[in-house]
Amino acid sequence: METLEKDLQITETVKQTKLQHIAIIMDGNRRWARERNLPSAVGHKKGVDALKTTLRACKDFGIKYLTVYAFSTENWNRKKEEVEFLMELLALTIQNELQEMHSEGVVIKFIGDLTRLNQKLQKILNNAMEVTKNNTGVNFQIAFNYGARDEIVNAVKSIATEGIKPDDITEEVISEHLYTKGIPDPDLLIRTGGEKRISNYLLWQIAYAEILVTKQYWPEFNRESLADAVEEFHNRQRRFGK
Numbered sequence: 001m002e003t004l005e006k007d008l009q010i011t012e013t014v015k016q017t018k019l020q021h022i023a024i025i026m027d028g029n030r031r032w033a034r035e036r037n038l039p040s041a042v043g044h045k046k047g048v049d050a051l052k053t054t055l056r057a058c059k060d061f062g063i064k065y066l067t068v069y070a071f072s073t074e075n076w077n078r079k080k081e082e083v084e085f086l087m088e089l090l091a092l093t094i095q096n097e098l099q100e101m102h103s104e105g106v107v108i109k110f111i112g113d114l115t116r117l118n119q120k121l122q123k124i125l126n127n128a129m130e131v132t133k134n135n136t137g138v139n140f141q142i143a144f145n146y147g148a149r150d151e152i153v154n155a156v157k158s159i160a161t162e163g164i165k166p167d168d169i170t171e172e173v174i175s176e177h178l179y180t181k182g183i184p185d186p187d188l189l190i191r192t193g194g195e196k197r198i199s200n201y202l203l204w205q206i207a208y209a210e211i212l213v214t215k216q217y218w219p220e221f222n223r224e225s226l227a228d229a230v231e232e233f234h235n236r237q238r239r240f241g242k
Contacts (some may be wrong), residue, residue, distance in 0.1 A: 007060055010227045013234045014062045021065035022058065022229070023186035023209065025201055026051065028193030028217030041085055046219035048093055057223040058138050059104065061230065065139045065183060069201050073113070073147030090144065091121050094128050105137025111179035112146030113154075141183065148203035151179055180205055188233045192218045208240045 026047060033043030058066045071086055108128045155177035186209045194215040212229055
């Protein structure tokens with residue numbers, strides 16, 4: 001009963017604060033594993049469990065959009081074995097979880113440059129987006145091979161290619177050429193793992209987002225962690241530069 005009451009309270013808080021979109025930098029998988037003398041792979045797998053829990057909590061709390069940073073354009077510089085493992089983990093996770101996410105109404109979208117991924121993985125990701133595109137539940141964006149500067153450069157190139165005149169370029173025009181076209185900007189950015197960096201993530205979109213850094217490693221993040229973040233957001237006074 002106490003859990004149900006807590007969930008209802010958080011759901012009401014989400015409505016009151018008009019919290020639509022949470023973005024997360026899922027940091028700390030490797031450090032979590034290292035501190036337990038475990039391989040990095042175990043930390044990444046635990047991170048997937050934390051993500052499933054968070055996605056379900058977003059649904060229950062009435063949060064419409066969740067965007068997570070899964071693999072950055074800089075992550076290619078990690079050890080080859082780890083990069084290959086992360087690619088395989090993404091493929092297996094999507095294949096194993098797609099039907100359940102689809103049945104729960106999740107809309108899956110991958111943001112980033114997918115062209116660098118192998119053809120098999122591209123096919124898996126594109127299939128997930130196609131299967132879920134007409135759903136009406138949580139809009140779940142996974143930033144993979146994503147970098148905000150790269151995103152902005154690509155947007156500028158697209159605008160130039162379309163021949164849009166300089167005087168006609170507005171904030172709205174730029175937003176329409178980003179990977180997140182049609183998605184409201186994040187209200188809240190959460191970074192786990194304690195680091196106080198943006199790490200080239202959604203630089204345009206988080207202009208007025210509230211930022212919450214938690215020392216929890218991502219594998220430790222759970223339903224209660226998200227509830228605490230919502231309550232913290234409720235206690236902030238958003239000014240939007242005013």
